[in-house]
Amino acid sequence: MSSLRANLWRHALAWVLIAFTFFPIYVVVVSSIDITGSLATNSFLPPAIGWDNYTLLFTNEDIPFTTWVKNSLILASASAVGSVLIGAAAAFAFSRLRFKGRRVGIQTLLLIQVFPSFLALAAIYVIMGEIYKVFPAFGLGSVGGLLLIYLGGAMGVNAWLLKGFIDSIPLELDESARIDGATPSQVYWLIFFPLAAPVLAVVGLLSFIGTFNEFVLASLFLTDIESRTVAVGLQQFVGNQFAQNWGPFTAGSIIASVPLVIIFLSLQKYIVGGLTAGSVKG
Amino acid sequence: MYRLVGFTGTPALILKLLLVGIVDFVGGFAIVSALDVGSTIIAGVLLVILLFINWVYLFKSPTPFKFLAPGIVFLLVFVLVPIVYTVAMSGFNFRTGNEISKEQAIEQIQIVSLSEDAEGTAFDMAIGKDATGDYALLLKNQINGEVLLATLQGVTVLAEGTYEVDELGIPSSTEGFTRLTNKELNQLGDEIVNLRFPYIDESFVSPLFDGLAILLTQDLIYNPDNDTFVSKSTGAVYADNGNGNYANTQKKKDVLYPGWRNVNFPQNFTGLMFDPELRGPFIRVLIWTVAFAFLSVLTTFSLGLALAIAMDKPIRGRRIYRSILILPYAIPGFLSLLIWRGMFNQDFGIINRILVDIGLIETNIAWFEQAWTARLMIILVNLWLGFPYMYLISSGALQAIPSDLKEAAAIDGASSFQSFRMITLPLLLQILFPLLIASFAFNFNNFNMIYLLTGGGPRDELAGERAGATDILISYAYNTAISNPADQNFGLASAISLFMFIIVGILSLWSLRRTKALEEF
Numbered sequence A: 001m002s003s004l005r006a007n008l009w010r011h012a013l014a015w016v017l018i019a020f021t022f023f024p025i026y027v028v029v030v031s032s033i034d035i036t037g038s039l040a041t042n043s044f045l046p047p048a049i050g051w052d053n054y055t056l057l058f059t060n061e062d063i064p065f066t067t068w069v070k071n072s073l074i075l076a077s078a079s080a081v082g083s084v085l086i087g088a089a090a091a092f093a094f095s096r097l098r099f100k101g102r103r104v105g106i107q108t109l110l111l112i113q114v115f116p117s118f119l120a121l122a123a124i125y126v127i128m129g130e131i132y133k134v135f136p137a138f139g140l141g142s143v144g145g146l147l148l149i150y151l152g153g154a155m156g157v158n159a160w161l162l163k164g165f166i167d168s169i170p171l172e173l174d175e176s177a178r179i180d181g182a183t184p185s186q187v188y189w190l191i192f193f194p195l196a197a198p199v200l201a202v203v204g205l206l207s208f209i210g211t212f213n214e215f216v217l218a219s220l221f222l223t224d225i226e227s228r229t230v231a232v233g234l235q236q237f238v239g240n241q242f243a244q245n246w247g248p249f250t251a252g253s254i255i256a257s258v259p260l261v262i263i264f265l266s267l268q269k270y271i272v273g274g275l276t277a278g279s280v281k282g
Numbered sequence B: 001m002y003r004l005v006g007f008t009g010t011p012a013l014i015l016k017l018l019l020v021g022i023v024d025f026v027g028g029f030a031i032v033s034a035l036d037v038g039s040t041i042i043a044g045v046l047l048v049i050l051l052f053i054n055w056v057y058l059f060k061s062p063t064p065f066k067f068l069a070p071g072i073v074f075l076l077v078f079v080l081v082p083i084v085y086t087v088a089m090s091g092f093n094f095r096t097g098n099e100i101s102k103e104q105a106i107e108q109i110q111i112v113s114l115s116e117d118a119e120g121t122a123f124d125m126a127i128g129k130d131a132t133g134d135y136a137l138l139l140k141n142q143i144n145g146e147v148l149l150a151t152l153q154g155v156t157v158l159a160e161g162t163y164e165v166d167e168l169g170i171p172s173s174t175e176g177f178t179r180l181t182n183k184e185l186n187q188l189g190d191e192i193v194n195l196r197f198p199y200i201d202e203s204f205v206s207p208l209f210d211g212l213a214i215l216l217t218q219d220l221i222y223n224p225d226n227d228t229f230v231s232k233s234t235g236a237v238y239a240d241n242g243n244g245n246y247a248n249t250q251k252k253k254d255v256l257y258p259g260w261r262n263v264n265f266p267q268n269f270t271g272l273m274f275d276p277e278l279r280g281p282f283i284r285v286l287i288w289t290v291a292f293a294f295l296s297v298l299t300t301f302s303l304g305l306a307l308a309i310a311m312d313k314p315i316r317g318r319r320i321y322r323s324i325l326i327l328p329y330a331i332p333g334f335l336s337l338l339i340w341r342g343m344f345n346q347d348f349g350i351i352n353r354i355l356v357d358i359g360l361i362e363t364n365i366a367w368f369e370q371a372w373t374a375r376l377m378i379i380l381v382n383l384w385l386g387f388p389y390m391y392l393i394s395s396g397a398l399q400a401i402p403s404d405l406k407e408a409a410a411i412d413g414a415s416s417f418q419s420f421r422m423i424t425l426p427l428l429l430q431i432l433f434p435l436l437i438a439s440f441a442f443n444f445n446n447f448n449m450i451y452l453l454t455g456g457g458p459r460d461e462l463a464g465e466r467a468g469a470t471d472i473l474i475s476y477a478y479n480t481a482i483s484n485p486a487d488q489n490f491g492l493a494s495a496i497s498l499f500m501f502i503i504v505g506i507l508s509l510w511s512l513r514r515t516k517a518l519e520e521f
Helices: A002-006 A008-033 A052-059 A065-096 A102-112 A117-134 A143-152 A154-167 A171-179 A184-213 A216-221 A230-239 A246-266 A268-280 B009-036 B040-058 B063-089 B102-112 B182-187 B267-274 B276-310 B318-325 B333-343 B350-357 B371-400 B403-411 B416-444 B447-453 B473-483 B490-514
Strands: B114-116 B122-130 B135-141 B147-151 B154-157 B163-165 B171-174 B177-179 B203-209 B212-218 B220-223 B228-231 B237-240 B246-248
Touching: A008 A052, A008 A246, A008 B276, A008 B318, A008 B333, A008 B371, A052 A065, A052 A246, A065 A102, A065 A143, A065 A154, A065 A184, A065 A230, A065 A246, A065 B063, A102 A154, A102 B063, A102 B490, A117 A143, A117 A216, A117 B009, A117 B040, A117 B063, A117 B473, A117 B490, A143 A154, A143 A216, A143 B063, A154 A184, A154 B063, A171 A184, A184 A230, A184 A246, A184 A268, A184 B063, A216 A230, A216 B447, A230 A246, A230 B333, A246 A268, A246 B333, B009 B040, B040 B063, B063 B490, B102 B114, B102 B220, B122 B171, B122 B203, B135 B171, B135 B177, B135 B203, B171 B177, B267 B276, B267 B490, B276 B371, B276 B416, B276 B473, B276 B490, B333 B371, B333 B447, B371 B416, B371 B447, B403 B416, B416 B490, B447 B473, B473 B490
Parallel strands: none
Antiparallel strands: B114 B212, B122 B135, B122 B177, B122 B212, B135 B147, B147 B154, B163 B171, B203 B212, B220 B228, B228 B237, B237 B246
16 A cells, blocks of 8 residues: 555556547547547537448448558558568668678668658659659559659668667578578578568568558648548548548548557567667667 | 578579569660650669669679669669759749740740730631642631632632632632541641641731631740840840749849749748748748757657656556557557547537536637647647657666666665756766657658648638748648649748758757767678
């Protein structure tokens, strides 16, 4: 009992913040089952509860929610796979190969990656507009073009993240393979890749989450209602002040975020590890 | 222990050749189609990329390139090129109305200055070819019935009886004129409507579509010798004003459209700093950007650190607390922002309703329509989104601080607050410094936060304001360059972006140097 009293302020702070945290979550959950479709609940529970908002997402032809989910999944998967391949190869080179310009290469990468590509969005808009004139499938307004831009940032961010992990794989393994006459690409594909597979999966999932949540460039590119991702599609639901479809919006939000939250919580350890990796060295 | 199988010898070589072959095939096809539409720059870039890839994978290139090539290509084309392009664009007058090259602009001005003659003369028309095989028109003036033969050299009036008419009364044949057959007419492309058949007084006959031609006159005549346009109707002379437009030499504000992309360095920058119309909003946005980023870090870090300290003891339920309290960090940010936006809605938002219910306010607050309530709201929502991250990194750092330091302080008689202020906090700040700087830089560019929550508003749209009270540099650049298709100023937006590059770059460099991250390799 005394320990509870001594720690009372700790519990109190936690509970206050839990209330703060749950406030919008509660509002979303309640709105999604409130069939009047408003975001203003008078009572603790809405007067009329039902699944209408959820079924609406899958039945209403004006709301291609399943298409958006599909687009997001395709885009996020493609970007995750591409990022991991690019990032892993680069990280391998920087971690395992000794070559002239390696130091400069890493430093340059480290500097460039502090400028996320959306900072240059005016330039991207103009450049992709030009590319559209030649290859509509990879220019402004296309999923393909968006993917290319995402992959542009892949090396900086992922190589950096992966290099730390790769440095921890014992050097003896690939050294003995080299002595046995293996080429660097054999070492990469046959030794390094299988060993790093779990880490690559984690980085891939992180990249997946990142792409799924990306909004700026996606909204710039995906103007066509059929090609939108979940982020852009749901934003259009409620972004416009005359379109306040909160019922289906909240239902869609829950469907979209529950899997991501689960992935995130199960990767917690790695995410926190990655967050502090750069700092604790101090 | 392991055997190196596969990926050697012939199968590996075939796989490699196949992959490079596919890239070459697709790339070659792309180059051809780029050249087809006359885009030499894109074709050139593609060619360089293809040569690079072939050199790396088919020739004896240094091994590291084999691993770095894909990343380098994407990084160069989609990160570095936009950055360089931004720098270049910032030196140009490049905006709606000034988007094309000078040659194209001259061509466009000539087309735009075409007008039908005062009487609205129109002709019945038969399309054919003259004796030399060039296109020619047989015309009948719809007003006075005059029949003309128009060739690219000029028109001749045909006397009655020297031509024949078809069943519709349209002249169909004369000497030296062969009318196109229906089949030939069907194959006729667009080139015919671009042909100009000279008429008197610098006017010309222009075919509109099958059977009809009109008389057009050109008001603005371009003189390539001294690079000016002269208006036939007013006599005004328009000369290159050095800023991407032809301007009336007597009246500077009278400019011809379209203009062209023109180097105007450093006007985009000096404009932001000295032009009162641009400087006011820019400085305001800059101050709010810095204030927002600073307050974001301060508020989220304070709350996150307090929570980390509270959770630094193994109290009951800590694991559950932790899992719940990082939820805002796990939920997709764009969704949280949109939900908060709905909750703050003036009329049906739950926040106003609660405030009214508990008697704190009488009438609903228009959160989005006043600068200070909108800013307060942003800081509050950002706190919700950001404190879990700060909590995570702070609790990680707290564990990294050796506990004997605190014990020593306690033995020396320091109170727990003193020990926190004198020992824990300085150490913590030192450990977290790079992450706090990164967080500052992140919020400095937190486009989502602003765009999804307030859209940068409130702003006086009727007065044509581009910068709202909560706009930060990145959203201001977005408003300037993209959001209004009828008024896009890429040059100015790039200049604004450059300010962001510089600030973010300096911060990052400072942080990297301080942590010696750059010297680690």
